[in-house]
Amino acid sequence: MPLMSFFVYILCLAAATAACWLAQRLAKTYRFRFLTSYFGFLVGINILGLLNLVVNNLAAQVLGNLPDQSMRTIYILFGLVAFPFMAVIFYFLLDFVVGILDEKFSPVFRAFYIALWVVLVSAFLMRIQLALQGRRLPFLEILNAIAALVILTIPIAAFIYLTLRSAQRFHSQEKDGLRAFALVSLTCYVLYLLTFIIYGAGTMARLAVPVCLFVASAAPVLVLNRFLARFSRPVLLGDFSGALADRFNREHRLSTREGEILALLLSGKSNKEIEKALFISPNTVRNHVYNIYQKLEVSSRLQLMNRLRTWSDSGAGQPR
Numbered sequence: 001m002p003l004m005s006f007f008v009y010i011l012c013l014a015a016a017t018a019a020c021w022l023a024q025r026l027a028k029t030y031r032f033r034f035l036t037s038y039f040g041f042l043v044g045i046n047i048l049g050l051l052n053l054v055v056n057n058l059a060a061q062v063l064g065n066l067p068d069q070s071m072r073t074i075y076i077l078f079g080l081v082a083f084p085f086m087a088v089i090f091y092f093l094l095d096f097v098v099g100i101l102d103e104k105f106s107p108v109f110r111a112f113y114i115a116l117w118v119v120l121v122s123a124f125l126m127r128i129q130l131a132l133q134g135r136r137l138p139f140l141e142i143l144n145a146i147a148a149l150v151i152l153t154i155p156i157a158a159f160i161y162l163t164l165r166s167a168q169r170f171h172s173q174e175k176d177g178l179r180a181f182a183l184v185s186l187t188c189y190v191l192y193l194l195t196f197i198i199y200g201a202g203t204m205a206r207l208a209v210p211v212c213l214f215v216a217s218a219a220p221v222l223v224l225n226r227f228l229a230r231f232s233r234p235v236l237l238g239d240f241s242g243a244l245a246d247r248f249n250r251e252h253r254l255s256t257r258e259g260e261i262l263a264l265l266l267s268g269k270s271n272k273e274i275e276k277a278l279f280i281s282p283n284t285v286r287n288h289v290y291n292i293y294q295k296l297e298v299s300s301r302l303q304l305m306n307r308l309r310t311w312s313d314s315g316a317g318q319p320r
Helices: 003-030 033-061 068-100 107-132 138-169 172-199 204-231 242-251 256-266 271-278 282-296 301-313
Strands: none
Touching (some): 033 204, 068 138, 107 138, 138 172, 204 301, 242 301, 271 282
């Protein structure tokens, strides 16, 4: 392996690690479940990108003397490994989007997502079978090209959905913040895809790849951190408990059970985790969360966190 390629690999690994560290710190600071999903997406897509660079470089340098048919088979087999990995990575991204919007996947969407990847993997398996037999079918090549296009547009569709839904669920400033995050994420996703073109442009151009990977991964995290710091600063349970929590609950007419659920929401618990903690049904949790939102005049957990922090910082929580 040429020294230059090895150097680029190390820089890419360092860039991906630094960006993922930023995402991990963000998830630890704010304790929102959807940030864990975003962290998973970021780690997964960087691992996939690094593997893609290594496989393509090694295939070109070490296996370059193999016939074209053999090279094509190697790339296809790598794709077979990458397909299930991409299904998980993009599910993390979709889970982040619905989480930040305080929504959840419907059973219909889950079934559609699974069916989509079953179809994509099945078409890819057919292509592998034909490639191993030395055969090519034009319609199958077209089908796989369409499948690749569908896969590449999943993140684009996710960020467009985030932009459209945030306009309906959030106030103007919060909406603008999420729109900025979605726009930066879209731009960085395109930059992420361009890194593989840059890598093949020449030896010196490869030095730009680690920079592109870091920017593509870190920029959305920094924008998201700025948005959360402004609109959803974390509320520490130690700062919102006891007499202060009781005062807040009385002032906003929250019942005892709603106060318990509010404390769990502040700790970053999902609805399912609240069900297990309090031994209540999913419908009961949803009803209580809905009532809390109505009484506090918020429409999401982001707004809920900001509402509590604003109340605490304004001095309203001080004893009179």
